[in-house]
Amino acid sequence: MSLAPPRESRSNALHAGAWWLWALGLAAAASRTTNPLLLGLLVGVAGYVVAARRTDAPWARSYGAFVKLGLAVLVVRLVFSVLLGSPIPGTHPLVTLPEVPLPAWAQGVRIGGRVTAEQLVFALYDGAKLATLLICVGAANALANPARLLKSLPGALYEVGVAVVVAMTFAPNLVADVVRLRTARRLRGRPAGGVKAVLQVGLPVLEGALERSVAVAASMDARGYGRTAPVPRAVRHATAALTLGGLLAVCVGAYGLLAASGEAYAVPFTGAGVVMVLLGLRLGGRRSVRTRYRPDRWGARAWLVAGSGAAVAALMVASDTAALHPGVVPLVAPELPVWPALSVLVGLLPAFVAPLPTPLPKESV
Secondary structure (H helix, E strand, C coil): CCCCCCECCCCCCCCHHHHHHHHHHHHHHHCCCCCHHHHHHHHHHHHHHHHHHCCCCHHHHHHHHHHHHHHHHHHHHHHHHHHHCCCCCCCCEEEEEEEECCCHHHCCCCEEEEEEHHHHHHHHHHHHHHHHHHHHHHHHHHHCCHHHHHHCCCHHHHHHHHHHHHHHHHHHHHHHHHHHHHHHHHHCCCCCCCHHHHHHHHHHHHHHHHHHHHHHHHHHHHCCCCCECCCCHHHHHHHHHHHHHHHHHHHHHHHHHHCCCCHHHHHHHHHHHHHHHHHHHHHHHHHECCCCCCCCCCCHHHHHHHHHHHHHHHHHHHCCCHHHCCCCCCCCCCCCCHHHHHHHHHHHCHHHHCCECCCCCHHHC
């Protein structure tokens, strides 16, 4: 098979789950470091892939909203560090704010007081990691069609799938309604920015996004999405035990992968949990009687996209270097480690192997 990316069509469209696995791999890599250089590189990789493979669909515009949300989280983290203090000791004071006296039972809590460079840098690193996680999730929202992702879910997860898709369609529809209403206000000669415009647009935007999400759920219910076939009680109990036990094992394994000293038990727990979950989903799928029309295929390109995200996460976990967590006491400049940075660049592979998005006709834009 040629690796040259073709134009996307219904027959060769990339599986929506591959985009989510790729984005979750980048997010897992971001959770392993507080180095702002590596976090910025992860954001750049995600942004480049989104710019190269994003379609013209309304839900594909949600990436910018997640970037703004990440920046807002970063700013809030810095503000909280300034106002509420930080346990990080510092020797480089920047400013001293008026301190509010608190009663004796609130020992350990401080409002105001001295603000040091060390505590601000620590808050910046911590907020940047959370912002990067949100941006990676935003990349998955912008690249994966939520409706097609629902069609690819196993039969055992159809009830959960309804709730997940309704939740996933809320944010993209929210962004699409904001763009539509702001454009309408500009065409009518009204200001599209400012606090007053936000207050006037906020309620219609929330109402429209919620109505669209509820309409998706209603249409799925009208098509019989939710009918179940009778299965023996023993099969139901075995399905619940395997699924819950497998998810618990996966959570323990994921914690071990993300923790600094959990590699010994992470791999066995993760492997056993995945096997148990797959068996539980296999048994639980007997309850589903729905059929699929033209299901999405998981091809070689989907394996490359999902594998690139998994490779970034695995290589970042294997890169146990001090440069992943730059120190703040004493305050030192962060360094860009070579091997972790090269491992992050593996995440650029979807920009070269995923099918090229097909632009919408001009009359439908």
